Every structure is written in structure tokens, then in C-alpha cells.
């Protein structure tokens with residue numbers, strides 16, 4: 001039988017603080033070493049790296065095109081015809097990214113998607129679960145529970161009062177988060 005001409009979908013999913021972007025960029029780096037033409041996309045709502053880069057919590061950065069919606073993704077890929085399309089924070093694109101990704105796959109392009117699969121109250125966070133259902137490979141990453149250190153498949157949003165208290169201390173230690181990674185017992 002002839003090998004399929006269609007692309008493959010790989011999804012890197014997990015809660016916040018699980019290293020999803022780090023894993024995505026590790027794969028981008030490997031593909032570039034292998035000589036593949038790679039296009040990296042993020043969403044404008046993610047401004048950790050500014051408007052033309054993706055960056056991770058531990059400081060790795062790569063040039064990226066920051067888009068606003070799934071249509072911009074379609075347009076960008078149609079023009080470039082890369083071997084690999086990497087998309088970070090895919091949950092920001094909303095449900096219409098599922099169809100856009102399918103079109104890219106049908107065109108024979110490998111797609112690596114990273115994104116949040118769970119909301120801060122523990123429910124499925126579409127569109128990532130839908131993409132996971134259609135993927136050839138799913139990597140589910142966990143973070144570290146801020147209470148006990150166990151594997152954390154969830155993150156919680158701190159209450160405003162907690163956040164205010166954290167803000168007060170954070171001004172001394174530099175940096176604060178409104179969210180924390182939590183294990184099943186501490187969510």
C-alpha cells in the first residue's frame with residue numbers, strides 16, 4: 001500500500017506550568033536540525049515573548065508569527081507550504097482552529113499543536129480535547145502541585161483575596177501568578 005500523503009497531527013496538552021511550549025519548541029528545534037521548513041505560530045493574546053517571538057517560562061525563545069484567529073493561520077500556511085506547522089496556545093484560537101488544522105493536514109503538512117486541555121475549574125477546554133481526539137500522537141504533560149509536589153494535571157485560579165495577598169509578597173520576590181498548578185487532591 002502507498003504511504004499516505006496526508007500530514008500527521010501531534011498534540012501536546014496539559015494544564016498551565018506543564019512545559020507545553022518548551023516541548024513544542026524542542027520539537028521545532030529538532031525539525032530544523034533535520035532540515036525541515038518550519039513555521040511557528042502563536043496567538044496575539046500570548047505576549048510573553050512580544051509580538052514576533054514565542055518564549056517559555058525557562059527562557060527559550062524562537063521567532064514566531066503571532067496571529068489573531070484561525071483564518072489568519074490558514075492564510076499564512078497557504079502562502080508558505082512548510083513541512084511542519086507548530087502552533088502554541090492553540091486554545092486561544094477557539095473551535096474554528098479544528099477545521100483549519102484539518103485543512104493543513106490534508107495538504108500533507110505535519111502539525112504540532114500545544115495548548116491547555118483543561119479549564120481552571122477542571123473541565124475540558126475546547127478545542128484541545130477535539131484536536132486530541134483526532135491526533136496521531138498525544139503527549140499529556142503534567143505540572144507540579146504547588147501544595148504537595150505531586151503530578152498536577154490541573155491548575156486553579158486563585159481567589160481575588162488570595163491574589164491580593166500574593167501580589168503583596170510578589171512585589172518583594174519578583175513575579176506573581178493568578179493561577180497555580182494542582183494535583184487531583186488539591187484542586
Ligand SMILES: [Zn+2]
Nearest residue numbers: 145148183186
Ligand atoms: Zn497536591
